[in-house]
Each structure stands twice: as C-alpha cells, then as structure tokens.
Amino acid sequence: MSEAFHVYDERFRSMLLFNAAIEKIATGFRWAEGPVWIGEQNCLLWSDIPNDRMMRWTTNGTVDVYRAPARYTNGHTRDRQGRLISCEHGGRCVSRTEYDGSVTILVDRFEGKRLNSPNDVVVKSDGTIWFTDPDYGIWSDYEGHRAESEIGACNVYRFDPASGALGIVASDYERPNGIAFSPDESKLYVADTGMTHRPDGPHHIRVHDVIDGARLGPGRVFAEIPNGFADGFRLDEHGNVWSSCGTANGVAVFAPDGTPLGKIDLPEATSNLVFGGPNRNRLFMTATSSVYALYVAVRGNKTV
Template sequence: MVEADIYEIHDARFRQMIVTSARLDELYSGCRWAEGPVWFNDANQLLWSDIPNQRMMRWTPEGGVSVYRQPSNFTNGHTRDRQGRLISCEHGMRRLTRTEVDGSITVLADRFGSARLNSPNDVVVKSDGTIWFTDPTYGIMSDYEGYRAEPEQPTRNVYRLDPTTGELAAVVTDFIQPNGLAFSPNETTLYVADSAASHDESLPRHIRAFDVVDGRRLANGRVFCLIDNGIPDGIRTDVNGNLWSSAGDGVHCFDPTGKLIGKIRVPQTVANLTFGGPKRNRLFIAATRSLYAIYVAVTGSQLP
C-alpha cells in the first residue's frame, strides 16, 4: 500500500498522531477471521485469534509467526489481568477463561443466573482487577465461529466480573450486539461498540459511552460516535483519550468528544486492534485474513 494512500485526515490534530513515513506492514496472511490481538511486553510478543481455524497465533519480532494454541475453542477477544495472565473469550465453550502461568485454564464465567452465556466476545480489565466483557450471539449464530445454538439469555449484555468473589453482574442489558469495549485513560468512561448492523443494515453501527459510577455501575448511556463504513468491532483508547475503532475501511480515530479526526486505511475489513511494542506506539491490526502493524505518534492507554 502506497504510504500516501494510508491516511485520511479529517482534522489537523490527526497529523500529530501519525508517523507519515510509517509503512503499513503485513506481518501475516493466512487467517480466516483474525481477531483479539493482545500485546505481552514482558515476552515481546503478540497473541491473536484466528477464530474459524480454531487457533490462537503468536508473533514475535525475532521469530515471526507460530501457532500458540490449537484447538482454541473458537477464542475471540483477549486481554491481560493485573497479574499479567491471559484472559480470553471463548465462543466454542461460551465462557470467559484465564490461562494460568503453568498453562492450565481456569473458567471465570460460563453462566449468568441459571442460563449459559451467549458467546463472550471481547474483554477488558479495570485497574481494580475487575473484568468487563461483552456477550453477543455471534458465536452461536452458525458453526463457523462456534457451535450453532439458541440463546439462553434473554438479552445480550455487558458484564462486570469480580474474580475475587466470583460475582457476575449485568451492567448493561439493552444492547442488540455488544462488541468491543475500552475504558477511557482515567476509567471514568466505558466505551462499548454495538455492531448489530453486521447482519441488518438498519440496526446500530455506533459506539456508546457510559459513565462509570463507583467503579461498579454504568450510567448515562449515550451514542458517542457512528462508524461510516462497516461496523465498529474492537476499540482502544490512547493516553490522550482519543478512541481508535475498527471499521470496514480501516481504523477510525475519534477525539474525546466523538468527532472523527482521521483514518488509517487498511486493505481488508478490520476486526480489532491493540497498541503494542516496547513503547506502546505500534498499532497492531487484526483484519480479516491478515495481521498488520503500523507505528503511530501516540501511546496506547491500556495496561499492562
């Protein structure tokens, strides 16, 4: 991709957030649906999901790409907890899991009330250790990204899990298809994508914002921004509070008021993204068949 064709400038501020000479590097091509990138700075590696192929992949600057785990139970989104352990959303087993340091798997949540979860999709961890995740029905809609099944939950929720007590609470219950989620740098706002337009263009393709109350509850839900090409899926924030979203034509960047200030064009539909590298200034992009990366002039806010 020619460098001049990568960026779409909607606001002069975006020029200060990009490296105009940076290339969009394709690190790997061979996925069926790339998703859920998570950076491990202590291991200098990126993990991501190739959902339909039932595998988790690993990329390192020195060794390139290898298979990290297969079968993967159709894992989708990933993050790390405050102890650096991998937290994963599994479509296949309809559960949220943690990979322990010895490689064993701990089930964190697979039911709400007496019913099974739909198919946990994406996940973030707050600084207090609580785990927040979305539960749409994508993983049970067909046998391509999971196992076809009827939903047991009456709604498609955003959940908060306290891993110490095991308490699982539905903090938002009015989404059609909740998807990616990210906290603002000061954790006073939680952003959640609704990607329902993926299967019905008349349905939402927006990102909502919620006030985080007492670190436990969400209030004042409102539409933060709309995606004008494709749908919002995975999202991240940078240290200045800008929100970076996946979209049909690449990565869209919004300022803290919800104004679109620029895009990074990507040749394939983007599903998810994360900031990584030693300085968290390299944007890793999971886009359909490929994993891409590009350096930017901002730093991602997520920890660790």
C-alpha cells in the same frame, strides 16, 4: 503522507509518523481477531476464530500457532497479574490462562443459564472483568457451535473474580462487541454491531459514565462508522479512540469528544487492534486474513 491516511482534523496529523509505513506482518487466516500484546515475551497473540486456533507473532518475525484447538477464542486482554484473559465462543465463557499454561474457566453462566458467546473483554484496575456477550459464537457453526440463547439477550457484564459475582451493567444493546475504558476509568466505551443482523441496525460506539466504579450510567452515542461498523477498539494515552471499521476496511480515530480525526485504510475488513511494542507506540491491526502493524506518534493507554 501516504494515501492510506485520511486527515479530517489537523490533530490527526500529529499522531502519525511521516516516514512510517503500514506493514503486513502475518497472513493466511480466516477471521483474525482479538490481538493482545505480551511485552515480556515480545510477541503478539490473536485469534483465528473459524480455524479454532490462537496465533503468535514475535518481533523476530516468526509466526506460529500458540494454541489449537482454542475453543474458538475471540477477544483477549490481560489481568493485573499479567495473565491472559480470553473470551471463548466455543466454551461460552471467559477464561484465564495461568502461569503454568493451564486454563481456568472464570465464568460461563448467569443465574444458572449459559452465556451466549463472550466476545471482548477489559480488566479494570480493581481487578474486575468487564465483557460483552453477543450471540456470534452460537449464531452458526463458523465461529463456534450453533445453539439457542439460554439468556435470550445480549448483555454487557461485570465479573468480580474475588467474590465470583457476575452482574449485568448494560442490557440495552443489540450486539455489544468491543469494550474499553477511558484512561482514568471514568467512562466505558462499548461498540454495538447490530447491523450484522439487520441492515438498519446500530453500527456505533456508545459511552457510559462509570458510577462508583461498578455501575454504568445511560449510554449515549459517541461515534458512528460510515459504511461499516465499530468492532474492537482501543484508546491512546490522551483518550482518543482508535476503532476498527469492519467492512469499511481500516481504523477510524476519534477525539475524546467524538470528533472524527482521521482514518487509516487497510485492504481488508478490519476487526480489532491493540497498541504494543516496548513503548506501546506500535499499532497492531487484525483484518480478516491478515495482521498489519504501524508505528504511530502516540502511545496506547496503559489500561489494557
């Protein structure tokens, strides 16, 4: 097995393919983030945040600009109707791309105050949109527009498009970042990247029990990334968590109980990932200036 793979638990070995190699499928970006798979178009979309554009890679190997300017989009997912849901640093909002290509702002304020800069997002099976709102997009002019926070906090929110209601589901994070549900949606995982603002800040993933489908129980630390931080992540069909490692360069994999299973090394700081391809068995990883892909022996969770 390649030196790029570190096996901490034998269960990880069964998740890898002995004859599959890591491929660099695109490069030339400033900070690649927010990958999302669009199956009906056989393509991957992602954000190149500092360059204010969204990129597209298709299975025939072509790479082009999908949207520019893109209002400094970061994380993306899809709703239950297949529409693209995006977190916009520049717009300080969560938006939706309609079937005709037009963009609708879904939510940009909480109790009359502008959001900071929505970062990552997941859509629950009931259609509600759960997203994180740290201040990275207003921290400087590199990934958005520098500004003071009107809310004065970095929260995790639940938005109901049907009613327009927006509520805080977690308010005790320093910099909430990646977000994903367990396959049965009984748990919500959220990364805290507070160490980007202070060296001894949090660099872990917390997990919450989902109560009545709409509220969260107290969060507990699920896993920590040594020498790096958990940014974006996804779960596979078995509930294992595949997390980017930030400055630890690569992807760390954890069992549902938090046991470290293994790590995939990449040559660059790694921001996010998504499972894609016709069988959801191709792992696409965004890492600073490039996008990498790896076929694996598991499938991604159907919940996007």
